[in-house]
Amino acid sequence: AFEKAIEIGCEMMEFDVRLTKDHIIVSYHDECSDEGHKICDLTFQELNSKAQIKGFQVPTLEAILKMSQNRIFLDIELKETGYEKAIVDLVLKYFSYDEFVMKSFLDVSMIKIRKIDPMIRTGLILGMKNVQFGVLSRLSEVLPVLRILRALPAFISPYYKLVLPGPLRKLQFLNLPLLVWTVNDKKTIQKLLESGVTAVITDRPDIGLKVMKKLKRLGRI
Incomplete structure (x- = not known):
């Protein structure tokens, strides 16, 4: 692989x-x-x-x-x-x-x-699969400002479903790159790339590469 x-x-x-x-x-x-x-x-x-x-x-x-x-x-x-x-x-x-x-x-x-x-360069991973049942744990995933201030990461790596609805967009003022995971369908990969994320982690690099090449050709990323 x-x-x-x-x-x-x-x-x-x-x-x-x-x-x-x-x-x-x-x-x-x-x-x-x-x-x-x-x-x-x-x-x-x-x-x-x-x-x-x-x-x-x-x-x-x-x-x-x-x-x-x-x-x-x-x-x-x-x-x-x-x-x-x-x-x-x-x-x-x-x-x-x-x-x-x-x-x-x-x-x-x-x-x-x-x-x-x-x-x-270090990064913090955020994702619902890592969330415990407590309310504070859930908030630390969606609004991870305290984690960021403590660890001072160079980038954030969120589960893609945290990015699409928009809550992590509020962190854009920190100018932290977003390396989202894990997306395997063409439409979602395209939507994420067009939204301005830095990178998309996928189990289907063949699909991801096709989408990226298409968007670059069209001047959309």
Whole structure:
């Protein structure tokens, strides 16, 4: 999937990182494997062996960095806190500051990244999937000013449904770029791009690229 994204001409590649039991940083979205084991409780070999049974391999962060170096911009999502320094050191071994960003739902993680290296551009992820049942939690997603003032992100990465109705438009005075997620239908991608968002994260880059090329050709973005 990573190689394919580069081959078809994607401008940016977004992926999640987690830490295995033996301290290998890997790209893995879910907290647990399909069998229900937490990634942090499995060694890399154990995790990859389970994946291979299902016909795929789990890439390490370093493998991704090596294959994508000088080829594509990276949007790296930290799923957990506690090993930010290891991620920063590894990424900067292969990528310069203007070739990647880091983001997370976890404000504390982005605050740590900024303390480790203020040159790294960090972002806060906002989305209903991360909202707890409390009223204050919901408000922190729709009107995240306090989170922004605390973490001082370089950009915001909201769930697209938070952007379309308009509440996050009130944050435009902060001049923060919006990297919205995850949109897979043509009409919504077009609507978001025309509304002025910075980037649209999608599982269908083929559709996204077609829409972007069309809008550029028409001079609408």
